[in-house]
Amino acid sequence: MRNSTRGTVDPFIVMDVMEAARQAEDAGRHIIHMEVGQPGTPAPAAARDALARAMSDDALGYTVALGLPALRKRIAKLYGDWYNVDLDPARVVVTPGSSGGFILAFSALFDAGDTIVLGAPGYPSYRQIMKAMNIAPLEVETRAENRLQLVPADLAGLSYQGAMVASPANPSGTMLDRDALSALIDTVQGQGASFLSDEIYHGIEYDRPAVTALEISEDVCVINSxxxxxxxxxxxxxxxVLPEENLRQVERLAQNMFICAPHASQVAALAAMDAGEELEANMAVYRANRALMLEGLPKAGFDRIAPPDGAFYVYADVSHLTDDSRAFAREILDEAGVAVTPGLDFDPARGGGTLRFSYARSTADIAEGLERLTRFMRARGFVE
Incomplete structure (x- = not known):
């Protein structure tokens, strides 16, 4: 049976790294996981308890396509609590993860052949989902002096129907402040294009809170998870979160593409939103891990980094050490027992000289991983 051309997308390299790490663990090795952006903590206890009760008491069937009304209302309340934004719950659509949100947003807002601007480095699945939908990703190389975020000057002279940014960003963890985000939104909307804001890492911030695009404009699409x-x-x-005029279009798409987000997950998500004490305990771990990484990575020879404002990643320039980050990451896994992500996932043009380190796991794992990285780099003669 033939394959479609639009289905010919690149692999998500971090998933290949995860598989190689799994194989090493199956062979009896102890691997420190710095490759995947997955919290080392489970869903909050309140979420798991709520699901257990629902499984005993209720039939978990289809929900309406836009999501449980109580969950949509609670998500809208979050915008008031976190950002002082008065959000109508009717503008909230519950999706099967942010990935389902991307598919719905791209389907509702863009036609085949349209162009969406992305900053590089950036989350690789943006461009792969777009390619599978016959939408053209236009990747613009961001600069270190702009902390690897798009700025309006980067968009000058470009033709596009949309632009997407993430703040905090993956892989860098850098954020846009209100003025910088506002300038980008004004620039994109001034071209008659749609602005999409990936806010999946909101809540994981360190020295200052993240800014939602909804503080600046109602005519934006926000994706979260x-x-x-x-x-x-x-x-x-x-x-x-969508403008009112886009809701019915998205609803029809959701009805046909997904029917609804998983009912069980919606029940758990509603309870998770009130698990503030447990979630803040997780943040204490991320803060401790970030401090360890910002101190330990330079000592291990990874000293060309953009200090992260949020998320749980450090993105390192290793172009002085290698031009093949994929092979370098494999050597680190094989010799040091630490799984890290090659930058090729995030920046096909320059990613051969970068690595992403995740610090989402336990503090003990992060400390052990840094020790292993230091020994590896010392054995290679990169550090004394």
Whole structure:
């Protein structure tokens, strides 16, 4: 049977790294996981308890396509609590993870052949989903002096129908402040294009809070998820916030593409949103891990980094050490027992000289991983 041309997308390299790490573990090795952006903590206890009760008491069937009304209302309340934004729950759409949100947003807002601007480095699945939908990703190389974020000057002279940014970003963890985000939104909307804001790492911030695009404009599409701050990666629950005029289009698409987000996950997500004490305990771990990474990575020879404002990644320039980050990451896995992600996932043009380190796991694992990395780099003669 033939393959479609639009289905010919690149692999998600971090998943290949995960598989190689799994094989090493199956062979009896102890691997420190710094490759995947998955919290080392489970879903909050309140979420798991709520699901257990629902499984005993209720039939978990289809929900309406836009999601449980109580969950949409609670998500809208979050915008008031976190950002002082008065959000109508009717504008919230519950999705099967942020990935389902991307598919719905791209389907509703863009036609085949349209172009969406992305900053590089950036989350690789953006461009792969777009390619599979016959939408053209236009990747613009961001610069270190702009902390690897797009700025309006990067868009000058380009033709596009949309632009997407993430703040905090994956892989860098850098954020846009209100003025910088506002300038980008104004630039994109000034071209008559749609602005999409990936806010999946909101809540995981360190020195200052993240800014939602909804503080600046109602005419934006916001994508978020319960995966990161709420520690619910495998539950596949996320949400969109859309302008009112786009809702019916998205609803019809959701009805046909997904029917609804998983009912069980929606029940758990609703309870997770009120698990503040447990979620803040997770943040204490991330803060401790970030401090360890910012101190330990330079000592291990990875000293060309953009200090992360949020998320749980450090993106390192290793072009002085290698031009093949994939092979280098494999050597680190094989020799040091630490799984890290090659930058080729995030920046096909320059990623041969970068690595991403995740610090989402336990503090003990992060400390052990840094020790192993230091020994590896010392054996290679990169550090004394």
């Amino acid at each position: 319960f995966s990161k701050y709420f520690s619910m990666t495998g539950w596949r629950a996320g949400w969109l």
